[in-house]
Amino acid sequence: MRYRSLFLLAASAAIALSAAALAQNKPEDTEVWTPVPSVVTPGAAVAVAPPSDAIVVFDGKNLDEWVTANDTAKPAGWTVANGILTVKKDAGNIQTKRSFTDYQLHIEWKIPAGITGEGQYRGNSGVFLASTGAGDAGYELQVLDSFVNKTYVNGQAGSIYKQAAPLVNACRKPGEWQSYDVAWSAPRFAPGGALQSPARVTVLQNGVLIQNNFELKGETTFIGAPSYQAHGPSPIKLQAHGDPSAPISFRNIWVRDLAKN
Numbered sequence: 001m002r003y004r005s006l007f008l009l010a011a012s013a014a015i016a017l018s019a020a021a022l023a024q025n026k027p028e029d030t031e032v033w034t035p036v037p038s039v040v041t042p043g044a045a046v047a048v049a050p051p052s053d054a055i056v057v058f059d060g061k062n063l064d065e066w067v068t069a070n071d072t073a074k075p076a077g078w079t080v081a082n083g084i085l086t087v088k089k090d091a092g093n094i095q096t097k098r099s100f101t102d103y104q105l106h107i108e109w110k111i112p113a114g115i116t117g118e119g120q121y122r123g124n125s126g127v128f129l130a131s132t133g134a135g136d137a138g139y140e141l142q143v144l145d146s147f148v149n150k151t152y153v154n155g156q157a158g159s160i161y162k163q164a165a166p167l168v169n170a171c172r173k174p175g176e177w178q179s180y181d182v183a184w185s186a187p188r189f190a191p192g193g194a195l196q197s198p199a200r201v202t203v204l205q206n207g208v209l210i211q212n213n214f215e216l217k218g219e220t221t222f223i224g225a226p227s228y229q230a231h232g233p234s235p236i237k238l239q240a241h242g243d244p245s246a247p248i249s250f251r252n253i254w255v256r257d258l259a260k261n
Helices: 002-024
Strands: 055-058 066-068 071-075 079-081 084-086 094-096 103-110 125-131 138-143 177-185 195-197 200-205 208-215 249-257
Touching: 103 125, 125 177, 138 200
Parallel strands: none
Antiparallel strands: 055 249, 066 071, 066 094, 079 084, 084 249, 103 177, 103 249, 125 138, 177 200, 200 208
16 A cells, blocks of 8 residues: 555656646747748739639538538538638638648638737638647648738748748738638658658748748647647648637638649
8 A cells, every 4th residue: 555655646746747847838938029021012913713623612602611620510600601701700610521631722811901909819810731630730821910910920921830930921901812822741650650751831822932841840739849640631621710800701712632633
């Protein structure tokens, strides 16, 4: 009994130390504020029609290609009107019914005119390039009003959230449509789950290169360092962020499945 008691005391102490260590971690620990990406004014907006081999996942008519991320048996609950998809924050994140490995993605988004708030509380959303579970599990390409809005640079629009600031700030002002064109290479894992090759991503915002074959360090984390957990083909997820500003909108979303080409 004495040895058992000592063991339990040691285990309790270890748990307490682990909890204390976690409590010391803060979101600010992984925020990077400098250098601030230079501002580049993008060229005139050009509508990009899907090519012949694209899978159109939102054409302005319905959400037949989407489900609720936290319960994939439920249809997506965001608002579709006048060809536009608008975030419904209390309905939670949505994700594609289809799963992908490597792909090309085109997606257009708009911060509403008259947006209020500042920092991360101003038009916050995200495109999760691979959703690995409920909530915000996966790899996030940040959406935010970063036209004139100071925040940590690895959390501004075009960042791979908490991992890589955009090469430049190519944002348009609120009320104008913006685009992301993404080339995504999914991570590969050995049969036992070990990482064989990391995920890589290239992103153009409004026709301007902002991420150049960036090698991700793992899945997105709000607190602590990113890491990989083995997974296979994954849906693309859109975030219903809980910030109090007006909800943003999306349109013209299509994917070219590179694994099938």
